[in-house]
Amino acid sequence: MEWEARSDLVVEELIEASPDLIALQEVMYELYESDLQPRLASLGYVGTIQQRSRKDDHQTGNATFFRESRFEISWEAHRSRVLLVGLRDLHGGAEICVANAHLEGNPRKPMDRVSQVRSALLDASKHGGPERHGLILCGDFNAPLISSAVASFLCFGQVLPGVQEFGYAVDVPSKVPETGHPYAMQSAYTPDPCEFSFTLRGAAGSCHMLDHVWYDAARVQCQAVREVFRSPEHREAVLAHGLPNEADPSDHLPVGAVLRLLPAPVKELQADPGPDELLHAAEELWQACPLPQEQRERFLACEEALSSALPAGRPTAEALAAFEAAKQAREACVAAFPAEAQLVVERISDLRKQARKAEQRRARQSAKDVKESKAKAK
Template sequence: GKESAAAAAEAGPVNAGGFAADELVGPEARALAEAMRRPLPLRRPDREVSVVSFNMLLKSFEQKPEYPEVPRALREWGWRKQHLKELLFGLDADIFCMQEVECLTFEEEFAFLSECGYASLAPKDDSKGKHPGLAKPSIFYKAERLEKLWEDHRSRVVLAAFRHRASQRLLYVASCHLEGAPWEAAKRFAQAKKALDSVRKQMLKDEKERGVDPATCGLVFAGDFNETEDAAVGYCLRNGGLPSSFRAPGLPEEELTKQDYVHSFDMDDLYAREGSRHATFCAPAGEVRRRGSIACDSTPTFAAIDFVFHSRNLRPTAARLPFTDAQLRATASAGIPSEWHFSDHVPLGGVFELVSEEGRGASAGPAVWCQ
């Protein structure tokens, strides 16, 4: 009954063959977890690439005060790591744009990536060991399908350039986890701006040194923006820049940029294609952070703060539905993390066809949603 489940939840790891959290996972939870692992299949691997973005919730969550209503057994890293491994291998994406990957323990905790042919851009510890639990963005990729040509690690973004081996096309990728404080809209915009400028600089270098026309290169800019679609970063990516007059929602007095900012990337928002925005995050009922205070929510809090933007010479052929209907119902009652999902975010992403320059903008319509 409830008493035995509560006891199991507080007991910590059980014998070497399993975890205390396994006692909480019934058939319905297993089905929901399996649905979260559904893959994004490629129809034409010679000219397609699959990209998934996911904030995994940092390893040290088990020691953090956030979400006190989540039982200790569900916070335990060993259990969460096993489910993370199953999720990554189930999704089977060519590229994972990851967030909240712990720096100091990366080599030992993610050694399993090589089991399925993944290489990685390990998160960089810019604190030089002063913050043992420090977590950063990272990128995992299938080495047999992609050759890494360049990488750049910034405070909140990791950037890379890959050559798609089958088509020889270049793909630039940004995995970002922008500033989390709700009132720091200017910082989030500055972090995105510097990342875009770095990609542009590298594209021009590749044009000069490799003879690659930037117009033929794809770009995916994905991750946890920590703000909604109507805020500065989304506006900037969709509209080719940000005017100095732009003000973030809820911050009418805050200047985000002194001068108009313009970039040269022609980009689409993968999840704007359905009209309504899909939630990508849900905090459990309980304490919710507000500016300068703590408020209490009696129901789980859904939000859409994770995004996948792509250049228009990448044609989406499939997109992942962040929550299935059954997962939405389960999450609405208790939030996540839960017995069927180990993070407060869910994966999102899609399959992109590397189209020719002549195919730019010649969209075949909305991507097929993978239920």
């Protein structure tokens, strides 16, 4: 398709959606200056495009636009794979960071994508982090939403053992710095193996949800997402003929979300999360866990049986055998879950274990405080 026809379709899509924020990837610099930026400016948008180093011979970059009547730029950071823009809401003064990403395209380099996202989030945190702004991370991730190293990192702060990407187990180096980030990231779209935003050759090629919208749940609330397909007929046409086509100007389908910026939370600083906070986090993960009711009930029954069989004091051989049987039953139960659900329930169990230890520490500290108080009273 010629650019003129594609450009018209892109702008038509944007006019119909009427977003406050627009994040585009693989925008040609020449066409940004001569066509796209002037056309969107006439619609009330201000844009900024990725600035690359002289050593970088890329002809394209990420471009972020925002509605001039709604936002103004506070700061920018131009990385090789992510364009970060800090914006201030003119209506209420709140700040938001938009991280527009086009991650490493080699399917066999999952940890490169993780490194690129981690660096971008750390860069955003230098501009105030969650205490100062809400954060949206979106764009072409070149990795499936349903199962990938970068999705695991965003959810859990690390690439959990056993994560697969494009059908291959992710090889995580033993000494890897890609752990931890300061945001409570959630995906606006629910991981679904049947959904896709990219297909190279229609039904003959792979279909994946490569285009993601993530947000910091501590500061941003997702109220709705854009349907990837306009109709069932549109979906079938894309599967039959691939992308781009006469109706779809890109080889990726557009994604989007309706997001609400929340006020900054007021919290007392503490070195470690308390048991209540840990249990709350576990409950949130449980509510979001992609398991049907039958498997949920089976897992809860196995957890209860394992807890009841937990040995105390000097256990007998029978007690140890009962505990081992309960443990094996739980492992068999979890092994039957989808890979993503396995990661979630193991994380839930870990949070609950941390909560129990935190409660024990609290009890010991309370007993110590009482003892010291009585000693001072004497």
